[in-house]
Amino acid sequence: LVPRMQGFGTTIFAEMSALAVATGSINLGQGFPDTDGPPKMLETAVEAIRSGGNQYPPGPGLPELREAVAAQRLERYGLEFDPATEVFVTVGATEGIAASVLALTGPGDEVIVFEPYYDSYAATIALAGAVRRPVTLRPVEGRFTFDPDELRAAVGPRTRAVLVNSPHNPAGTVFTREELEVIAGVCREHDLIAITDEVYEYLTFDDTEHIPLATLDGMRERTVSISSTGKTFSVTGWKTGWVTAPAPYIRAVQTVKQFVTYATGGPWQRATAYALRNELPWVAELRTSLQAKRDRLITGLEAAGFTAYRPQGTYFVQADIRPLGYTDGMELAKALPDKAGVVAIPTQVFYDHAEAGAPFVRFAFCKKDEVIDEAVERLANLR
Ligand code: PMP
Ligand code: GLN
16 A cells, blocks of 8 residues: 555444444444435436446536536526536546545645545545645534634645535534635635535535535635535435536546546436436425434433534534543444444544544434434433
């Protein structure tokens, strides 16, 4: 293994899911739903396979999906993108993020990330030979947020890009317009590229609205936005994502992607195009159901003695373990299968400043009610 990838080991999601299988525990670790996406969308993928849609799709993606993405960005956010030159299909958001970082940052460049950050960011920045500059999200009145001065102080002469995930995994924060204005201001002032991870764009709760950074003044021309099918339509195994950005950025991303995967699975693209046009009412129901699951899990975690942070978006809850007398989330997450028959994710693996994340473990609530109930019943014996 090359030096720049030393230390990355196995992803925490694979590690903890394997632990769940090995111990027969309830898996509230890796975020994947235990119910399927909309039936007609699944049928569309099957039909695409049966009707011969099984050879290489165009590298940038099927035109029907690029058009559906352009229509979705326009209708939902008022953002206009040319499907031919400004929309690009990738193997999940993961490849979209990796290809963007690899195409747009290089040795010596610095990339600002908000910690805790999704694990692929650190690895991808390392692959690019760039350096990550973490800005820490801390709980303020029950919600994880950042200090604008800390963000401004993280910018230096080598800063090239800011990677922004909202709704944020694992913190559950959906950045407000005010927070986004601070980020946008820094990008404009220092001429930075923004790379946005919006995979939870539909999974927001209460009256929280997801605002794409690209909609802010002066941001469309410097923002590379990424989303995907997995979370919105409960098909995390489909690995179909997209990038929307000005054409020169898309060309850069394409240069990388064509030599990594060349193209993205055709049947999933056809089904995703169908779903973006026809299944958003299904997603609205998913969101309502997830909000109830969020509250169900939080009630259970609080009864078990955790301090739980109510997320504005995503399907994860941050739980502070200190009221239960624990201080090290990694230690507790490793012991949890034996202690309680439940698997969670130790949040500290998503931090450079591990001490800031040590008191937290992350629980997923994209599960059947009876699974959540059984898990919290087991956790009630932790005290
Ligand atoms: N970003 C975040 C914040 C995620 O939680 C995930 C997991 N779905 C991804 C990116 C990866 O998305 P995909 O499965 O589409 O590659
Ligand atoms: N996004 C999922 C999570 O945060 C994990 C995806 C993966 O396993 N890479 O749990």
